[in-house]
Amino acid sequence: MSVSDDATITSKGQVTIPKRIRDELGLTAGTEIEFIIEEDGTIRVQPKEPALQRLRTVKERLAEHEVDIEKMQRESKTAWSPHIDGNDT
Numbered sequence: 001m002s003v004s005d006d007a008t009i010t011s012k013g014q015v016t017i018p019k020r021i022r023d024e025l026g027l028t029a030g031t032e033i034e035f036i037i038e039e040d041g042t043i044r045v046q047p048k049e050p051a052l053q054r055l056r057t058v059k060e061r062l063a064e065h066e067v068d069i070e071k072m073q074r075e076s077k078t079a080w081s082p083h084i085d086g087n088d089t
Contacts, residue, residue: 017045 005018017027025047027033032048049057062069 021045 003020003024005020007015007018009015017033022028025045027047033045034048036044036046038044059069
């Protein structure tokens with residue numbers, strides 16, 4: 001089901017999300033949201049997924065492709081260690 005409503009941008013760039021939309025998305029005071037601009041210029045607004053859940057999602061997607069996460073971590077650590085240790089050569 002599609003839900004649509006109008007809103008106006010204030011001079012400070014703020015928008016009040018209409019109640020019908022907030023209710024449909026389960027948005028309450030304090031909920032973090034993210035704006036996503038699609039390639040065709042449409043904008044999606046959705047509740048922001050917590051960081052740990054985003055990491056779990058990435059891990060699950062990588063697991064589907066038989067990616068060795070531990071190997072990636074080792075390679076990343078090796079590649080970044082000169083920069084972290086201050087031996088940037």
